[in-house]
Amino acid sequence: MRDRLAAQESVHRVATGRVKPRMGSGRPIAPISKVRRVESGLSITINTEGAVIDAYVVTDKPDEVAAWMRAEGLAR
Numbered sequence: 001m002r003d004r005l006a007a008q009e010s011v012h013r014v015a016t017g018r019v020k021p022r023m024g025s026g027r028p029i030a031p032i033s034k035v036r037r038v039e040s041g042l043s044i045t046i047n048t049e050g051a052v053i054d055a056y057v058v059t060d061k062p063d064e065v066a067a068w069m070r071a072e073g074l075a076r
Contacts, residue, residue: 001031001046001074005069005074012060013058014055014058015055015058016053016054018053019051019052020051021052022047022048022049022050022051030047030073030075031073032047032069033047033075033076035069041057041065044057044075
């Protein structure tokens, strides 16, 4: 997923932050459950089978990237 995000034309860089073990037996609601605007672009939370990963998407077009993630089914 990180490579897919990085390949999007409006994304300059994707930096991985904190990785936490996934707690509980529930399934993730979406591959990317949280999308928040920050000064450098977007802060996102990526859900995998065994972990929750905080990452940062560096972009000067955060609204465009967030809309693309929703259109691709990556985020709600």
